[in-house]
Each structure stands twice: as C-alpha cells, then as structure tokens.
Amino acid sequence: MTPTARKPRGPPKHRGAPEAPPTLEIGSLPLVAGAKSHPALGLGLWALGRWTPADEARTKATIGRAYEKGMRWFDTAEVYGNGRSERILGDVLLRAAGGAPDAFVTTKVSWEHLRPSQVRASLVNSLERIGRTSVDLYLIHAPDARVPLAETIPALEALWKEGRVGAVGVSNFGVEELEEASRHFASTRIAVNQVRYNLFDRDEAEPVREYCRTHQILLEAYSPLARGLLHGRYLDGEKVSPEVKRFAHRLFESDRLPEILQRTRVLRDLAKDEKLPLAAIALHWLERNGAAPIVGASRPEQVDENLAAWSARPSAAVLDRADAIARGDRA
Numbered sequence: 248m249t250p251t252a253r254k255p256r257g258p259p260k261h262r263g264a265p266e267a268p269p270t271l272e273i274g275s276l277p278l279v280a281g282a283k284s285h286p287a288l289g290l291g292l293w294a295l296g297r298w299t300p301a302d303e304a305r306t307k308a309t310i311g312r313a314y315e316k317g318m319r320w321f322d323t324a325e326v327y328g329n330g331r332s333e334r335i336l337g338d339v340l341l342r343a344a345g346g347a348p349d350a351f352v353t354t355k356v357s358w359e360h361l362r363p364s365q366v367r368a369s370l371v372n373s374l375e376r377i378g379r380t381s382v383d384l385y386l387i388h389a390p391d392a393r394v395p396l397a398e399t400i401p402a403l404e405a406l407w408k409e410g411r412v413g414a415v416g417v418s419n420f421g422v423e424e425l426e427e428a429s430r431h432f433a434s435t436r437i438a439v440n441q442v443r444y445n446l447f448d449r450d451e452a453e454p455v456r457e458y459c460r461t462h463q464i465l466l467e468a469y470s471p472l473a474r475g476l477l478h479g480r481y482l483d484g485e486k487v488s489p490e491v492k493r494f495a496h497r498l499f500e501s502d503r504l505p506e507i508l509q510r511t512r513v514l515r516d517l518a519k520d521e522k523l524p525l526a527a528i529a530l531h532w533l534e535r536n537g538a539a540p541i542v543g544a545s546r547p548e549q550v551d552e553n554l555a556a557w558s559a560r561p562s563a564a565v566l567d568r569a570d571a572i573a574r575g576d577r578a
C-alpha cells in the first residue's frame with residue numbers, strides 16, 4: 248500500500264529542517280471498504296497509562312500538540328492505565344475544535360476479554376471513556392489461546408455491522424492466527440495487524456509482512472523508535488530505565504546492548520551526513536516496508552521532533568544503507 252502524497256501546509260521546508268511545519272499533511276493509507284482512510288503516522292497513548300496524575304497536564308498538552316500539528320490517528324487500548332489513556336484522549340478530543348470529528352481513533356479489546364459478551368462490554372466501556380459513539384478501528388490486543396477466534400470474530404463483526412467500529416483488526420498475530428481469524432469473518436475482513444517493528448527488531452513483523460501485503464492487511468508498527476533509541480537516546484550516557492528494558496523485548500539486554508548502540512552510532516553518523524534526523528530514517532524505513540508507524544511521545548517537544556522527522560525524506564539509497572547497518576552488515 249503506497250501512502251498518498253503528503254503536502255505540507257506550512258512554509259517551505261528544507262531537508263532535515265529541525266522544526267516541523269505548523270501543520271503537516273501526514274498522508275494516508277486505504278483500509279477496508281467503507282472505512283475511513285488510515286493516517287500513515289499515528290500517536291501511541293500507551294505511555295498515558297504509566298504517567299502519574301501529576302503529569303496529566305503535560306499528557307494532555309502532548310496529545311493536543313499532536314492534533315494541532317495535523318496528527319489524526321490516536322492509538323489507545325482499554326488496558327492502558329486501566330482505561331485512563333482512553334479517558335484522557337477523550338477529554339482532549341472533546342476540547343479540540345468541533346470535538347475533533349476528523350480524529351482517527353483506534354482502541355483495543357484486552358486479550359482477557361475475548362468472549363463475545365466481554366467484547367461487547369469492553370467496547371461499550373471504551374466508548375464511554377473516549378466519549379464517542381464509535382471508534383474508527385477496534386483491535387484484538389493479542390490472541391488468547393484459550394478463547395477460539397470462532398467466538399471472538401463474529402462478536403467483533405456484529406459491532407462493525409452496528410456501526411460502532413469502523414473497521415476490525417488484530418495485534419500481535421502471527422500468520423496462523425491471521426488465517427484462523429480470516430476464516431470467521433463473513434461480511435468484512437481483517438483491516439490491520441499491529442506488531443512490534445523497527446530497524447532493530449523485526450522478529451514479529453518479518454514473518455507476517457508478506458501475508459499482510461498479499462491480503463491487503465495494513466501493518467501497523469509499534470515501538471517504531473525502539474523506545475527513543477532511534478532518536479539517539481542512550482548514545483551519550485543516558486541510562487536505560489528498567490521499564491524500557493522490560494518492554495523492549497531483549498533489545499536493551501546487556502549481551503546485545505553494546506552492539507546495538509554501536510550500530511545506532513553508525514546510523515546517527517549516516518543521518519548527520521545526510522542532514523536528516525535519525526528518526527526520519529527509522530520512520531521512513533518502516534513506511535517503505537509497508538508499515539504505518541505509531542510513535543510514542545511523552546511531551547509536546549517530542550511530538551514536534553517526530554513530525555519534523557516524518558516531514559524529512561531520506562532517499563532509497565540512504566534507507567538501504569540504514570537497513571544494512573541495522574542488520575549488522577560490515578561492508
């Protein structure tokens with residue numbers, strides 16, 4: 248799926264410019280028939296669950312900045328902060344111009360709620376927290392081997408038929424699970440598979456990429472910046488927090504970290520030579536591989552930097568080089 252051309256609506260920009268234009272046309276990707284088109288870059292609201300109430304003003308400012316700068320896709324889940332992430336998103340959207348009807352909202356049903364009656368109750372509660380009558384995309388957060396997809400999928404499809412969800416998708420699904428889920432759709436199909444995917448971490452995405460491409464399932468990439476590493480974090484002495492280590496799936500473990508940091512330094516040099524933000528390479532590498540990145544951010548300045556990265560365009564040769572560096576090719 249090729250994103251539609253994105254046109255900046257601000258003043259002319261230069262390659263590698265440090266600031267994003269005032270609002271950026273993010274670009275979009277087609278979803279299933281009848282669904283809203285899917286923005287090519289999103290803001291992930293997982294972190295909203297871990298921020299303390301004292302951080303709430305900053306949290307809201309971060310989402311508000313994203314909306315103000317042209318981001319429309321917001322990714323949340325019922326499990327993020329036990330619903331707190333959904334509630335904060337709802338508050339911010341409600342206060343945005345006209346209630347932000349153009350926002351593209353994704354939320355997810357927990358892997359613990361995949362029985363049909365639970366799916367319905369989860370969505371009702373999510374909608375109540377977000378303050379909307381429908382969401383644009385509703386995902387199974389992760390499969391649960393104890394609950395057959397033959398039960399869950401028809402329940403999701405019923406919500407889609409009622410217009411409460413614009414499209415149905417999944418997350419953390421492998422090929423076998425995608426095939427099994429597909430068998431139980433009658434009137435729509437899997438729109439999206441959301442998986443962990445970045446230059447250094449391809450284990451979950453690579454095995455499903457071809458399947459998704461041939462079945463027109465949009466691949467959404469979470470952790471696209473490897474928790475800030477692909478912004479150059481941790482290269483100059485910043486310690487990796489235990490929380491980042493815990494959720495980064497081995498990337499930051501002591502047997503791998505020195506090599507990963509070394510490769511990141513080489514990537515940073517490449518970005519510097521090209522006058523690009525390092526994150527531009529990370530995000531556009533995903534785009535070229537057919538994935539829509541969901542970037543996390545915990546402060547408004549990070550949103551600005553991420554949008555500046557998205558507005559810069561590395562050449563195909565630079566992305567090839569970055570791909571090789573991240574894989575560890577020495578040539």
Ligand SMILES: NC(=O)c1ccc[n+]([C@@H]2O[C@H](COP(=O)([O-])OP(=O)(O)OC[C@H]3O[C@@H](n4cnc5c(N)ncnc54)[C@H](OP(=O)(O)O)[C@@H]3O)[C@@H](O)[C@H]2O)c1
Pocket residue numbers: 290291292293294322323388418419441442468469470471472473474475476478480541542543544545548549550552553
């Ligand atoms: N479906 C799933 O199972 C699943 C799993 C994980 C995530 N997700 C979704 O994907 C989203 C993104 O995941 P992620 O948080 O792992 O993504 P990420 O984009 O790889 O990492 C986000 C973190 O990177 C740091 N960062 C962002 N911009 C930065 C900048 N400009 N400079 C320096 N550091 C920067 C921030 O860390 P600090 O906040 O520490 O500053 C931010 O919280 C989540 O919010 C969630 O919506 C889904």
